[in-house]
Amino acid sequence: MSPARTDHDSRRRDVSEAVWQVLAEHGFGGLTMRAVAAALGSSTGLVTHYFAGKRELIAHALDILEVRTAQRPRQAAPAPGLAALRTQMINILPLTPDAAAMNRIWVGSWDVALSDPDLFAAQSLRYERIRTGLRTSIEEAQRLGELPDGDAGRLATSVLAFTHGLVVQALFDPERLPAATQTQLVDDFLTALAR
Amino acid sequence: MSPARTDHDSRRRDVSEAVWQVLAEHGFGGLTMRAVAAALGSSTGLVTHYFAGKRELIAHALDILEVRTAQRPRQAAPAPGLAALRTQMINILPLTPDAAAMNRIWVGSWDVALSDPDLFAAQSLRYERIRTGLRTSIEEAQRLGELPDGDAGRLATSVLAFTHGLVVQALFDPERLPAATQTQLVDDFLTALAR
Known part of the structure; x- marks a missing residue:
């Protein structure tokens, strides 16, 4: 994998982690581009690179939720x-x-x-x-x-x-x-x- | 009661009804000053006369919910x-x-x-x-x-x-x-x- 690709994937993971953090603390009502940028310590501009708007942000949040639910430790x-x-x-x-x-x-x-x-x-x-x-x-x-x-x-x-x-x-x-x-x-x- | 007072109360009821309508259709995620203004057929300016911001809007929504729940028809x-x-x-x-x-x-x-x-x-x-x-x-x-x-x-x-x-x-x-x-x-x- 090229270094550029690795950087991209790692940045995506950071963005997902920031979305999760915002959700866990503030719920869907607090899930805004600005809140994700703050959790990421970045500009809102960087977040708009990943999500065109609130709708895409919510869709991504639900994807993460689905994946984490499927992968959670289970008895x-x-x-x-x-x-x-x-x-x-x-x-x-x-x-x-x-x-x-x-x-x-x-x-x-x-x-x-x-x-x-x-x-x-x-x-x-x-x-x-x-x-x-x-x-x-x-x-x-x-x-x-x-x-x-x-x-x-x-x-x-x-x-x-x-x-x-x-x-x-x-x-x-x-x-x-x-x-x-x-x-x-x-x-x-x-x-x-x-x- | 003065006509002005009656108008004021009636306008408050209209605003509450608009908040309820937005909630029933779009939930708390869709509860914005703009959506309430649209349901009321008014300007956002009029809505800001009743609510300073999103937080006040949510508090009012929960008040209506509590009152309507208490007054609902019950067996x-x-x-x-x-x-x-x-x-x-x-x-x-x-x-x-x-x-x-x-x-x-x-x-x-x-x-x-x-x-x-x-x-x-x-x-x-x-x-x-x-x-x-x-x-x-x-x-x-x-x-x-x-x-x-x-x-x-x-x-x-x-x-x-x-x-x-x-x-x-x-x-x-x-x-x-x-x-x-x-x-x-x-x-x-x-x-x-x-x-």
Whole structure:
């Protein structure tokens, strides 16, 4: 790779890092060309070299979020069925500072996603993918007799609702909902489903 | 009341209505002095007469949201205990177009609330109030033998998590989650708790 190319890639990474930093601190409401320039310690002119405007900046922010979410450290499920379902829920929750930062940005992205048809569609599809993953574990748990029979699709919707709602409450009340309490609530929830 | 006073009040109501309209369509990300002026069919100058800047505009938006939420039509609980808990959940969900618009704005407000210490504190307190209301019904349901004994505060957190997560999913997938399906999911959830 040529030195010029390496510089370019490294500069791109710096810009992405600055966008992430602005999002984590100020959310989408604070994501401006000027704020990214400040985080980068550069001129706004340099930032406009990468993003034509606010829309491109938001699109890039969502790309970074998607990539970092896909690459985040995750627990492996110890067994299929109910144990896998529990692990899927645990992997979503803000149990570590990194996971909290990522969730803060996901929750913040809902405001823009609800107003933009393309982002809305992408978000709806993402939910569909998560529900499909949960559903697979629910059906396996039902086959194993760990969960009672019932509409697995509807149950996947409930499990995702509970998990996302817990994310929001934990972000707004981290002292009352430390990692151990969040995990306990997941276990209570699954115990009630399994009865 | 003097005609001047009446004009002033009526103009304030128009401005509030314009702020609400912008929020419902474009969320907090689209809430600018210019967008409010456009919705009002006025100059930006007139809007700056009411709001010194973006921060005042957001504060006003949250005031309207709080007032409209308090005044929204609500079902009365048919009985204390489990029935009251169910009604409290139903009254939060986006079961009507008006309730969907209000929830869209609540979910959108999380991005700004997560970044601003005052708004953050107000939101945490609001959650605490909702949980206290849910907890009262849960304790009554436990006394009536409608719910098994257990930590009522922890259960209130679970109930609110499930309800808010369902709000978010329903906003992003209104066709898959019409009012009847949301209600069914609430009933499934409560049935699992009561077992």
